[in-house]
Amino acid sequence: MGIIIQQVSKNFGDFQALREINLDVKDGTLVALLGPSGSGKSTLLRTIAGLEQPDRGSIWINGQDTTYLDVRDRNIGFVFQHYALFKHLTVRQNIAFGLEIRKTPPKLVKEKTEELLGLIQLEGLGNRYPNQLSGGQRQRVALARALAVSPQVLLLDEPFGALDAKVRKELRAWLRRLHQEVHVTSVFVTHDQEEAMEVADYIVVMNEGKIEQVGTPTEIYDHPATPFVMSFVGEVNVLPSHVDLIPRNAKVREGAAFIRPHELEIVPLGAGEGTPAIVRHITHLGWETQVELELGDFEVTAHLSREQFLPLNLTLNQKVLVRSRNARFFSQVA
Numbered sequence: 001m002g003i004i005i006q007q008v009s010k011n012f013g014d015f016q017a018l019r020e021i022n023l024d025v026k027d028g029t030l031v032a033l034l035g036p037s038g039s040g041k042s043t044l045l046r047t048i049a050g051l052e053q054p055d056r057g058s059i060w061i062n063g064q065d066t067t068y069l070d071v072r073d074r075n076i077g078f079v080f081q082h083y084a085l086f087k088h089l090t091v092r093q094n095i096a097f098g099l100e101i102r103k104t105p106p107k108l109v110k111e112k113t114e115e116l117l118g119l120i121q122l123e124g125l126g127n128r129y130p131n132q133l134s135g136g137q138r139q140r141v142a143l144a145r146a147l148a149v150s151p152q153v154l155l156l157d158e159p160f161g162a163l164d165a166k167v168r169k170e171l172r173a174w175l176r177r178l179h180q181e182v183h184v185t186s187v188f189v190t191h192d193q194e195e196a197m198e199v200a201d202y203i204v205v206m207n208e209g210k211i212e213q214v215g216t217p218t219e220i221y222d223h224p225a226t227p228f229v230m231s232f233v234g235e236v237n238v239l240p241s242h243v244d245l246i247p248r249n250a251k252v253r254e255g256a257a258f259i260r261p262h263e264l265e266i267v268p269l270g271a272g273e274g275t276p277a278i279v280r281h282i283t284h285l286g287w288e289t290q291v292e293l294e295l296g297d298f299e300v301t302a303h304l305s306r307e308q309f310l311p312l313n314l315t316l317n318q319k320v321l322v323r324s325r326n327a328r329f330f331s332q333v334a
């Protein structure tokens with residue numbers, strides 16, 4: 001079951017926001033729509049929700065054709081970037097709201113509300129008002145409110161976008177655990193590749209209204225299907241394929257070579273094979289060090305772990321050798 005999107009296109013005037021999207025979101029999975037601003041992520045999410053109508057194509061939710069079904073009849077839970085809690089209701093009343101307007105018996109409302117307060121780990125804060133909560137707590141309440149009515153599908157549009165980096169990171173881990181408990185089919189929009197990697201079972205990479213690739217976080221990172229995906233889901237050096245530092249065992253193809261910074265190795269002069277390079281900048285990033293190197297006409301960026309970096313004793317303008325453990329080739333550049 002889950003969500004099946006078939007040949008969905010959507011125009012805003014002359015602008016094509018979605019181009020023949022085909023996507024299968026398996027039942028009970030958490031899928032991230034990842035892409036740069038304007039790539040069509042929110043439009044696709046809003047189309048699944050019924051807040052936008054596709055111009056062509058169809059959307060099936062749990063076996064039902066919902067393409068033209070009213071938004072209220074889709075039984076979808078929605079969480080937006082900006083907390084849409086009712087200010088004049090307490091946390092408990094906010095969570096209970098959807099159940100009460102559905103005329104759920106009071107005993108059931110109470111049970112469900114307490115269960116959800118436990119699930120979002122805010123048991124002690126049920127009587128507070130939204131303005132007495134932190135941003136992260138408010139988003140947890142928004143999620144509980146969306147889950148209260150047992151939606152068939154949960155849609156989240158940059159739910160942690162307005163929060164600071166530390167809280168975002170905590171909430172990602174929390175959402176992952178929560179999803180493992182509730183297993184509702186969920187689609188999550190983000191432009192943050194780290195967030196998508198950490199939270200999702202599958203990532204859908206979007207660009208200019210099209211899907212570039214669908215895969216697990218590991219598949220997307222290790223086997224990017226296009227230069228766009230390779231560049232979007234992590235840093236990358238793009239070099240002409242004839243450049244020397246490409247590993248000998250790599251099958252050199254036409255086009256450009258894509259090398260991740262952590263795939264580069266630095267070797268002291270005389271200590272092995274490699275392409276001569278000059279150290280131009282060293283930046284300490286905490287758990288790793290970024291070294292920018294000049295190789296004739298090109299610059300490359302290497303990321304070294306502390307263990308790799310310290311024994312090298314690198315200094316600015318030092319001559320070194322550089323080589324790559326890996327490279328991928330694409331015929332066109334992103």
Ligand SMILES: Nc1ncnc2c1ncn2[C@@H]1O[C@H](COP(=O)(O)OP(=O)(O)OP(=O)(O)O)[C@@H](O)[C@H]1O
Nearest residue numbers: 012015017035036037038039040041042043044191
């Ligand atoms: N109601 C609308 N009318 C006209 N153009 C729109 C409308 N909604 C979206 N668009 C355009 O469609 C494109 C895709 O927008 P969308 O919001 O889906 O992108 P996104 O990938 O979610 O970007 P962001 O991360 O910035 O939210 C954008 O160029 C946007 O300007």
